[in-house]
Amino acid sequence: MSDFAGFLGNAYLWVKAAHIIFVIFLMAGLFMMPRFFVYHQETEIGSDEDSKWIEREDKLRRIILNPSLIIVWVLGLMLMVNIEAWATGGWFHLKLLLVLLLSGYHGWMIGYAKKLAKGQRSLSDKKLRMINEIPGIMAAIIVVLAVVKPF
Numbered sequence: 001m002s003d004f005a006g007f008l009g010n011a012y013l014w015v016k017a018a019h020i021i022f023v024i025f026l027m028a029g030l031f032m033m034p035r036f037f038v039y040h041q042e043t044e045i046g047s048d049e050d051s052k053w054i055e056r057e058d059k060l061r062r063i064i065l066n067p068s069l070i071i072v073w074v075l076g077l078m079l080m081v082n083i084e085a086w087a088t089g090g091w092f093h094l095k096l097l098l099v100l101l102l103s104g105y106h107g108w109m110i111g112y113a114k115k116l117a118k119g120q121r122s123l124s125d126k127k128l129r130m131i132n133e134i135p136g137i138m139a140a141i142i143v144v145l146a147v148v149k150p151f
């Protein structure tokens with residue numbers, strides 16, 4: 001099947017470009033949020049600084065993270081239908097599993113921000129820094145799967 005044979009027609013590459021642009025915004029947010037958590041946890045609960053971090057985390061979620069996640073999914077699913085990705089090899093199934101896990105990570109992070117807003121700080125800075133490595137590793141694998149399609 002040629003790249004342009006799907007329902008997207010000539011828009012296919014534009015949709016793919018937009019998919020990648022919003023992946024970049026999403027990843028930026030996923031990298032920033034745990035950094036925010038580390039700085040946030042250095043503040044005193046109930047202080048002015050505490051409420052400023054709560055507000056920053058809230059804005060990052062509302063303006064960058066959640067809209068980007070939704071757009072990445074919508075465009076990704078359009079690409080999937082367009083190229084009938086499920087029939088193109090194992091790469092897509094593994095990519096789908098990893099993006100589901102990445103979306104789970106996204107959800108976990110939003111949950112942790114809500115806990116911080118309530119003054120609950122369950123993880124140490126060291127654990128947060130380690131957790132912060134997860135999205136980078138996952139993004140690297142996802143990009144290789146999508147671009148190289150090794151299987």
Ligand code: HEM
Binds near residue numbers: 023099
């Ligand atoms: C959220 C659900 C997602 C779905 C359903 C999805 C699906 C797809 C599909 C079907 C393509 C087209 C592949 C092709 O035309 O050959 C694609 C391209 C791509 N996706 Fe995703 N994707 C998702 C999320 C992501 C994420 C989170 C990343 C990166 C971290 C990502 C990175 C890429 C890249 C780099 C390409 C371009 C591949 C190329 O043509 O060279 N995608 N995606």
